[in-house]
Amino acid sequence: MSKVALRLGPITLPWLGKPADDPYWDFFLHTPPHDVQNSAVDLVRKAPEGAINPAQEEIHSPEINARHIKELAVFLGAKLVGIAALDPTAPDTPEGYPFAIVNVVRAEHDPRETPGIGGQVPVQNGLYVTFVLSAYIRELGFRATAKRPADGVRLAAAAGLGTVDAQGRLVTPQYGAKVYVADIVFTDLPLAPDRSSRG
Amino acid sequence: MSMTVERPTEQQAGSNGAKAREPGVPLPLVPNLGRTVRVVGPVVNVDTSQLPHPKNQRGELGKALFNWYHNTVSKDPLTRVSAPNHFADRRHFLTNITNRAPKGQVNPQRVAVSDPAAMTRHIKRVAHYMGADICRIARAHPAFLYAGNRYIQDGATEDEYASLGPAELARRFPYIVVITTAWDYEKLQAHRHHIGDASYHISQMKANLILKSVEGYIRELGYTALRGVSNPQGAGLAAGVGELGRNGLVISEKFGPRIHMPDPIMTDLPLLPDEPIDIGVNEFCQICRKCAITCPTNSITFEDKVVYNGIEKFKIKWETCYRLRPYVADHWGSCLTCVTVCPYTKPNVWWRTLTVKTLSACPVPARPALVRALKWVDDKFWGVVRQKRVRWMGYDSGIKPGEKACTIAGCTAAHENAGASAKVEGNIGYYAPLKENTNRFVKRDV
Numbered sequence: 001m002s003k004v005a006l007r008l009g010p011i012t013l014p015w016l017g018k019p020a021d022d023p024y025w026d027f028f029l030h031t032p033p034h035d036v037q038n039s040a041v042d043l044v045r046k047a048p049e050g051a052i053n054p055a056q057e058e059i060h061s062p063e064i065n066a067r068h069i070k071e072l073a074v075f076l077g078a079k080l081v082g083i084a085a086l087d088p089t090a091p092d093t094p095e096g097y098p099f100a101i102v103n104v105v106r107a108e109h110d111p112r113e114t115p116g117i118g119g120q121v122p123v124q125n126g127l128y129v130t131f132v133l134s135a136y137i138r139e140l141g142f143r144a145t146a147k148r149p150a151d152g153v154r155l156a157a158a159a160g161l162g163t164v165d166a167q168g169r170l171v172t173p174q175y176g177a178k179v180y181v182a183d184i185v186f187t188d189l190p191l192a193p194d195r196s197s198r199g
Numbered sequence: 200m201s202m203t204v205e206r207p208t209e210q211q212a213g214s215n216g217a218k219a220r221e222p223g224v225p226l227p228l229v230p231n232l233g234r235t236v237r238v239v240g241p242v243v244n245v246d247t248s249q250l251p252h253p254k255n256q257r258g259e260l261g262k263a264l265f266n267w268y269h270n271t272v273s274k275d276p277l278t279r280v281s282a283p284n285h286f287a288d289r290r291h292f293l294t295n296i297t298n299r300a301p302k303g304q305v306n307p308q309r310v311a312v313s314d315p316a317a318m319t320r321h322i323k324r325v326a327h328y329m330g331a332d333i334c335r336i337a338r339a340h341p342a343f344l345y346a347g348n349r350y351i352q353d354g355a356t357e358d359e360y361a362s363l364g365p366a367e368l369a370r371r372f373p374y375i376v377v378i379t380t381a382w383d384y385e386k387l388q389a390h391r392h393h394i395g396d397a398s399y400h401i402s403q404m405k406a407n408l409i410l411k412s413v414e415g416y417i418r419e420l421g422y423t424a425l426r427g428v429s430n431p432q433g434a435g436l437a438a439g440v441g442e443l444g445r446n447g448l449v450i451s452e453k454f455g456p457r458i459h460m461p462d463p464i465m466t467d468l469p470l471l472p473d474e475p476i477d478i479g480v481n482e483f484c485q486i487c488r489k490c491a492i493t494c495p496t497n498s499i500t501f502e503d504k505v506v507y508n509g510i511e512k513f514k515i516k517w518e519t520c521y522r523l524r525p526y527v528a529d530h531w532g533s534c535l536t537c538v539t540v541c542p543y544t545k546p547n548v549w550w551r552t553l554t555v556k557t558l559s560a561c562p563v564p565a566r567p568a569l570v571r572a573l574k575w576v577d578d579k580f581w582g583v584v585r586q587k588r589v590r591w592m593g594y595d596s597g598i599k600p601g602e603k604a605c606t607i608a609g610c611t612a613a614h615e616n617a618g619a620s621a622k623v624e625g626n627i628g629y630y631a632p633l634k635e636n637t638n639r640f641v642k643r644d645v
Contacts, residue, residue: 022317022321022324024321025321034306035303035306037301038306038415040415043297044297051287060605071377075401077405118416125329125330125400132404136280137290139277139279140494
């Protein structure tokens with residue numbers, strides 16, 4: 001306990017430290033890039049996927065693997081991580097990937113409504129997590145691919161991260177609706193799926 | 200601190216192996232780099248081909264280091280996706296993608312900047328919003344810049360201004376945006392271990408992504424953003440990111456030396472430059488020497504500052520530091536000992552803030568006494584060298600380097616190569632004592 005008390009960060013009062021007048025913030029959030037090559041989001045998403053390492057690493061039991069993958073995702077910047085087991089009989093499930101790793105990052109503004117470089121920062125943060133995470137799993141010698149399926153929010157709910165509201169957004173107990181569901185990492189690394197919050 | 204010096208003459212330039220591109224052009228006022236670094240003589244702009252990694256790429260630092268750099272695939276899967284050049288597949292390394300991407304066009308519809316102070320606040324807010332830990336602006340000075348060419352170690356940095364010399368570049372692009380990310384403190388405690396490497400490499404990748412994004416954003420604002428032109432340390436000191444320590448690293452106010460300063464952005468976006476800071480590093484490093492004592496290769500000097508290339512500073516022997524790497528690559532990637540033992544490397548919490556503020560508020564003549572007291576506290580409570588056992592993901596710094604064991608409670612997997620239930624007890628991490636092997640790195644000829 002004493003150690004925890006020593007580690008308390010600086011005290012921040014919510015009514016102080018409000019950003020000063022910033023006339024460029026709106027441009028940052030809302031103006032779509034004139035040249036897409038100026039957007040880091042675009043270039044990371046277009047990057048080709050690397051090969052699966054033929055020498056498979058020794059791994060732990062599925063529960064431990066799941067814990068490690070979550071530790072790595074959180075270290076990379078994900079706020080919430082969940083693992084959903086995919087139904088192989090569902091028509092839109094990619095073949096050969098039994099698990100989906102769902103990473104959720106904070107999003108003060110919904111990236112769907114803010115096309116500027118600033119509005120896309122949650123996407124950038126999410127891509128950073130999913131790119132490194134899927135590359136790491138491929139380096140372990142297992143299949144992994146980061147994709148952007150239409151039902152990402154449903155998978156996040158299936159991974160127990162929250163519920164889906166009427167507008168089709170993920171609502172989480174920790175951050176409300178101010179979250180962005182990053183690309184889904186589909187993998188065949190043996191993992192222990194999380195329980196859905198409803199089940 | 201401000202004085203005028205002349206550009207070096209040809210023969211002085213030749214003695215450092217670097218080229219002075221524009222002899223005879225007088226430098227403007229000497230840049231203010233704070234109290235730890237003083238410009239005392241003519242500074243020759245560094246040719247990027249003389250930097251450590253380019254030298255090694257050409258094989259000038261010996262076979263072992265050349266092979267380590269070009270032909271070594273790391274045994275550690277996380278290092279393979281986060282460290283330069285040790286991947287099994289280069290497409291798995293994010294920095295390869297961000298830094299080698301083609302550059303976007305400058306937006307022809309330039310955003311007018313009426314108040315540079317507001318734009319400075321905005322750029323800093325943008326950097327922090329993207330996840331940077333420190334963002335400060337330096338006034339560009341030709342002395343920070345590389346001699347004409349671009350630093351291309353991490354990617355393609357050609358641009359149409361490559362023919363301009365340092366003086367002309369600093370005139371046309373007067374600001375340098377320095378963006379840094381801090382390494383994770385807890386993981387750094389397992390330095391000389393893959394856990395410490397993760398702390399180092401993963402924040403480096405993140406910093407590269409942030410810089411790429413801010414660079415693109417400055418072009419979207421309608422201004423030029425150049426990469427690979429400026430020495431990050433010179434710009435970092437002038438911007439007040441920190442002060443230069445005995446370990447040759449910029450020691451920041453909030454994070455100490457555990458920060459990354461990848462290639463900064465040079466721009467003509469109107470900004471308000473920051474000033475150097477004083478957090479007492481000058482006095483601390485005169486007394487402390489913890490990094491010099493623990494450096495496994497004796498690369499950090501115990502002596503006083505020296506004048507090198509017209510700059511008075513603590514000079515490390517980078518070559519012996521670098522030369523260690525191929526010999527330890529099986530166990531870790533980056534040594535990081537000088538950062539871990541530095542008394543300024545502490546979590547960014549209130550008692551750290553209090554101490555640093557006290558130190559910087561303390562009058563200079565009284566500082567040595569305060570520094571001795573703080574160093575005593577540091578030795579007493581943190582130890583001369585950190586040996587904390589860190590467990591993260593499947594890693595455990597309590598396992599001897601070279602041995603394999605699964606120490607995770609509850610793991611039921613059958614491990615072929617690892618002792619499934621190796622008994623490792625205690626909270627002390629394995630710390631490879633390398634000091635006695637030092638001579639081979641110091642005396643050996645290539």
